[in-house]
Amino acid sequence: MFPAATAITFQATVEKTGWANLFWTAPELLAGCKTLDQVRCGTKAGDVYSFAIIMAEMCTREEPYTKELGYLDPDQILQLVLDKESQEAATAKKTWYKNGGDTTKHFRPDVEDCYLPEEYAARSGLRRLFAQCWNNRPDIRPTFRQTLDRLNEIYPVKGELIDNLVNMLEKYSSNLEAIVAERTRELVAEKARTEELISQMLPKKVAEDLKHGKTVEPEAFECVTIYFSDLVGFTAIARDSTPFQVVTLLNDLYTCFDAILDHYDVYKVETIGDAYMVVSGLPIRNGNLHAGEIATMSLELLSAVLTFKIRHMPEKFLQLRCGMHSGPCVAGVVGLKMPRYCLFGDTVNTASRMESSSVALRAHMSQSTATILEELGGYHLECRGEREVKGKGIMKTYWLNGKDGFDKALPGRELAVSLSQHEFK
Structure with missing residues (x-):
């Protein structure tokens, strides 16, 4: 029954x-x-x-x-x-x-x-x-x-x-x-749109493997550079905004950032709220160029916030802070219904710490990233000194102040909010 x-x-x-x-x-x-x-x-x-x-x-x-x-x-x-x-x-x-x-x-x-x-x-x-x-x-x-x-x-x-x-x-x-x-043309156009959407959700190499029925096994990478950024004071902005205004703000900001990423050999891993995560050096290895790609990209993102306007708060200036770290990691596809390309390893945690211990309108990096950039040459680094990093102990870190040939305007220190308005994790 x-x-x-x-x-x-x-x-x-x-x-x-x-x-x-x-x-x-x-x-x-x-x-x-x-x-x-x-x-x-x-x-x-x-x-x-x-x-x-x-x-x-x-x-x-x-x-x-x-x-x-x-x-x-x-x-x-x-x-x-x-x-x-x-x-x-x-x-x-x-x-x-x-x-x-x-x-x-x-x-x-x-x-x-x-x-x-x-x-x-x-x-x-x-x-x-x-x-x-x-x-x-x-x-x-x-x-x-x-x-x-x-x-x-x-x-x-x-x-x-x-x-x-x-x-x-x-x-x-x-x-x-x-x-x-006519229906064939529509089908081809729809297939192209679907593939473009998939390539934005997953790295192109991974998407191609999945499309051809290949199993994407987790892969270890000897050295990549991972970038994190968030907005200092975002909690206050969200408190004074409606949910729709917050969504519009983040959509405008990430649309701006995503357009910049198209010019670099990088892959956007994910966004969580105001946090933005990018990696270079995987799934296709690029030697030591990953650190340079991430460093130049971070300078351009900092330059972009100078002209970015919040629709409902045009007088407000976004306080972007960046952090990056280079090291080994493992990457793989997780999930079946909504597959995501995820990174695992201590390098992810350290890169996150570089961002959370950074300050507004500056790009902060670890010794390993600074060493690679010095080998590549042309980057203007400033030693921040040794400092206690939560969960990592004492680390020597650096600021990225510019690059030879990079002529776009960067935000000055006078535009940054005071340290009392920062939240260090």
């Missing part, structure tokens, strides 16, 4: 399927019916209505109410067809209106997108004929003879029967080829 809830759900599914079979039935025959078997007998006027539904299917190449099924249930569609002004149809009518429906007219299949015939006048004539055949009053609908005469006026056919059939098949074939070509 089915549990009661399961039985009810099953019965509801059967009823909805039965309702969909009534889409071809005239409204005067629908009252009290939930399945086609309950329609006791038809009428000539009802057959004209059904015939017009079938003609609409041929012209649109879709079943009736295909678009409307995106936001209405089959039983709601039948309520609107039967009597859109009834109390039972009130909710469905509101939904129809919200989705752009013309509630001043009868609820009928959408025949705006007709493939045949091609002529505008013929299309208009067909729509008028559909409206006549779908009239709520059976006595006003045309007879089959009148319908056939009207079709001959709209789309006259001359010649022998076989010639006409061949001509119709040729037109259908050429039209079908155009439809297939």
Whole structure:
């Protein structure tokens, strides 16, 4: 035996399927019916209505109410067809209106997108004929003879029967080829958009492996550079803003940052609130260039906040602080439903500490990153000295003040908030 809830759900599914079979039935025959078997007998006027539904299917190449099924249930569609002004149809009518429906007219299949015939006048004539055949009053609908005469006026056919059939098949074939070509172009475009979205969620190399059914095994990297940043005083900004304003602020900021990242050999790992995490050197190794990519990127991000404006607080200046560290780590894809490319290892924790012990409008780094940058040359480093780093003990750290050839303006110390407004973790 089915549990009661399961039985009810099953019965509801059967009823909805039965309702969909009534889409071809005239409204005067629908009252009290939930399945086609309950329609006791038809009428000539009802057959004209059904015939017009079938003609609409041929012209649109879709079943009736295909678009409307995106936001209405089959039983709601039948309520609107039967009597859109009834109390039972009130909710469905509101939904129809919200989705752009013309509630001043009868609820009928959408025949705006007709493939045949091609002529505008013929299309208009067909729509008028559909409206006549779908009239709520059976006595006003045309007879089959009148319908056939009207079709001959709209789309006259001359010649022998076989010639006409061949001509119709040729037109259908050429039209079908155009439809297939159009749908193929849409499919290719949609596939490209999907792949672009996946490549933004996962590194391209990893996305390609997954697309070809390959298992992405965790991989160890000898040395990468990890970057963290957050906003000093963000808690106060969020407190004085609505949730929508906070979302808009972060979306604007990260859109700005993401555009900058496109110019560097880096991968954005994730964002959590105002925290921004980037890595270079994986999944494709780039020698020791990872430290230089992250360092130059951090300078450009600091430069970007100079001109960034908060929409609802235009007088407020964002206080970005950065931290970076170089070292080994392990990377791999975690999860199946929403896979994420995650980094693991002490390098991640140390990079986070470099950011949390940094100050507003400055880029802070560990000794290991500074050593690589000195080897690369051209970076302006300032030793901060030895300091206690939570969980790491005493570490010698450095400030990044600039780079040879980097001519973009950087925020000055006078723009930074006082240390009392910082939160050091």
